[in-house]
Amino acid sequence: MTNEPLPWPHGLSRGDVDEALVIVSDVEIGPGGPTDDFPQSDFLGDLLLRYCAPPFDDVPLTVVFDGDTFDLLKTPTSDGAFPIHITEAIALDKLERVLAAHAPFVERLRSFLAHPGAPRMISFVVGNHDMELLFAGVQERLREALGHPERVLFPGIRHQRGQVHVEHGQQHDPLFAIDTERPFLEHAGETVLNLPWGTVALLEVAMQYLPELHQLDRLKPKRAVLAALPEVKDLLLGAYWRYWTRDFWQSYWATRDPLRRVSWSMLKEVAYRFGTGDPDVSMQDCRRLLHDRRDETTLIVLGHEHEPAWWSSAGRRVLRTGCFRNEWELDVEGGAHRLLPKVYAEVFLRGDVPVRSHLVEVDAPPPPDPMVPSDLAEVLDHLPRLRAAQVEGDQQARRRQEHSESQEPSRGLPGFVETLREVLGRAGGV
Numbered sequence: 001m002t003n004e005p006l007p008w009p010h011g012l013s014r015g016d017v018d019e020a021l022v023i024v025s026d027v028e029i030g031p032g033g034p035t036d037d038f039p040q041s042d043f044l045g046d047l048l049l050r051y052c053a054p055p056f057d058d059v060p061l062t063v064v065f066d067g068d069t070f071d072l073l074k075t076p077t078s079d080g081a082f083p084i085h086i087t088e089a090i091a092l093d094k095l096e097r098v099l100a101a102h103a104p105f106v107e108r109l110r111s112f113l114a115h116p117g118a119p120r121m122i123s124f125v126v127g128n129h130d131m132e133l134l135f136a137g138v139q140e141r142l143r144e145a146l147g148h149p150e151r152v153l154f155p156g157i158r159h160q161r162g163q164v165h166v167e168h169g170q171q172h173d174p175l176f177a178i179d180t181e182r183p184f185l186e187h188a189g190e191t192v193l194n195l196p197w198g199t200v201a202l203l204e205v206a207m208q209y210l211p212e213l214h215q216l217d218r219l220k221p222k223r224a225v226l227a228a229l230p231e232v233k234d235l236l237l238g239a240y241w242r243y244w245t246r247d248f249w250q251s252y253w254a255t256r257d258p259l260r261r262v263s264w265s266m267l268k269e270v271a272y273r274f275g276t277g278d279p280d281v282s283m284q285d286c287r288r289l290l291h292d293r294r295d296e297t298t299l300i301v302l303g304h305e306h307e308p309a310w311w312s313s314a315g316r317r318v319l320r321t322g323c324f325r326n327e328w329e330l331d332v333e334g335g336a337h338r339l340l341p342k343v344y345a346e347v348f349l350r351g352d353v354p355v356r357s358h359l360v361e362v363d364a365p366p367p368p369d370p371m372v373p374s375d376l377a378e379v380l381d382h383l384p385r386l387r388a389a390q391v392e393g394d395q396q397a398r399r400r401q402e403h404s405e406s407q408e409p410s411r412g413l414p415g416f417v418e419t420l421r422e423v424l425g426r427a428g429g430v
Contacts, residue, residue: 008055009348009356016355020059021347022051023166025066025303026323028129031075031094032101034369035214037325039101043364044324044342045108052115060118064159066303066321067127067168070098073199074129074210082207084200084259085192091132092141099145106145113148122146123153127168127303128176131193134183156180162352165297169304169320170196172283174265185258192259197266200259205243208389209236212382215372219330219337220306222279228332228376231383237277239390244270281305290316299354301345308343308359319345319357326364328372337372339364 008014027044030036038044051061075094076082083090099106113120124142126133133139133154143149153159157178159166170176175198185194195203213232219225226233252260272278281304289300290313300318308322322343329338341361348356373379 005054006050006056009346009358012348012356014055014059016350017059017348018351019161019349020051020056020061021064021161021164021166021345021349022048022061023064023066023301023319023321023345023347024069024324025127025168025321025344026068026129026306026325027065028068028071028074028323028325029098029102029105030071031097034371035074035210036101037071037074037218037371039367039369040326040365041102041105042108045105045112047362048112049108052112052117052120057115057117060120062121062123062153062161063112064123064125064166064301066125066159066166066301067170068129068303068323069124069127070095070130070132071325072098072130072132073202074207074214076207082203084195084203085187085190086132086195087190087192088135088137091135091138091193095132095138095141110145110147113146113151119151121151121153123155123159125155125159125166125168126157126178128170128173128178128196128199131178131183131195131199134193160297162349162354163296163298164301164347164349164354165293165299166301169283169302172289173281173304174198174269175281187258195259197259197261197263198269201240201243201248204247205239206236209239209386212386213379216379218325218327218372220327220340221330223277224330224332225376226277226279228330229379231380233277235383235386235390237274241274244274286318286320287311287313289318290314299347299357301347301357308361310359317357319359321345321359324364326367326371336374339366 024044027041028037029041030038032039048063050056051063072091072094075097077090077093078097109122113122124133133142134156139154143152146152157167157171157180170178176196178196179194183194184191186192216225216229216232226236248260251257252262283302283305286300286302286309290311293300293316298316300316302318302320303323305320306323306327307320309318309320311318322340324342324344327340329340331337341363343359343361345357345359347354
């Protein structure tokens with residue numbers, strides 16, 4: 001990391017600025033090891049400390065971590081499990097593993113908050129990879145770890161400062177939208193996170209392939225990756241097909257689990273994914289957000305899609321940061337994949353009004369160990385074991401179903417219409 005001062009915005013005098021925001025999304029630090037998507041997090045800590053030096057040292061500044069700062073979604077518990085019923089104790093267990101793996105980053109954040117000049121703040125916005133931030137105990141633990149509790153904010157799913165609105169973006173994605181009216185549920189006598197249905201599906205389907213296929217998730221574009229590895233695409237589509245045509249519904253009918261619910265948006269999204277094979281997260285057209293606002297917000301900052309972008313209309317703007325985790329551009333010709341730059345946002349305010357906003361690209365040092373396969377064919381070596389595990393899982397599911405049907409008659413095909421009516425009834429469709 002260079003010690004050169006960070007540049008002050010061109011054409012903007014210090015007298016024009018009362019406060020600054022630095023907005024970083026999708027850092028996705030994990031529990032260390034090969035599945036951690038950003039092991040060199042100390043680089044980000046050093047970058048933020050540069051905002052404590054001239055020309056920023058006397059400017060009040062808040063770092064907004066705009067969701068998916070912690071990859072708690074892909075962090076297993078200490079016993080290696082990926083439970084869907086996440087209690088505060090489970091959330092704290094996962095957080096401790098991440099904090100231990102990124103101790104130098106935590107120390108740099110402590111130093112940032114201890115800046116003796118103009119005040120420094122950190123705000124953690126909730127994303128779909130770190131819903132655990134909603135637990136009061138998790139917030140208390142992070143404040144303790146960062147050493148300056150009064151300077152650490154937890155605004156929920158959005159950070160609003162004057163005319164600037166910052167949110168991660170999962171609320172505009174039908175797979176991962178959080179029920180803000182009911183973020184927690186009661187299950188088996190415990191309070192658990194009310195996970196979106198897309199998150200539940202990832203935990204129940206995708207996490208079983210994390211040890212072997214995590215490297216592919218870091219390559220872009222994902223459609224090209226799966227096109228180059230049709231065997232992997234078939235494996236994953238088959239797993240999700242079994243989940244949505246069998247496993248989900250068996251659990252739906254057999255248990256009184258509040259995380260098993262049906263909605264029209266879920267059914268439509270599942271149909272779209274199978275119909276198109278689209279593997280990417282997505283939000284509604286960001287330009288609509290410019291026109292849907294009915295307040296005085298003039299700047300919206302989002303993350304989530306890992307693709308930087310900028311829109312403007314009638315004095316209103318949307319900035320979409322890229323991501324800070326490690327991602328590579330796929331080289332289908334067999335050369336070296338290109339490590340993509342990290343992209344974040346700077347916003348400068350006078351009073352409540354943003355007077356300058358822009359995206360910033362930085363090149364992080366490469367991670368210490370290879371994090372993507374140099375040859376995609378390497379991934380195919382894992383397929384025989386993964387297919388064998390799928391076959392064994394199918395056999396176990398059939399045995400469970402046969403046992404269940406021996407205890408209670410199956411609904412079967414003759415009861416299809418009745419079953420469909422029950423599904424639609426639960427979904428509010430009839």
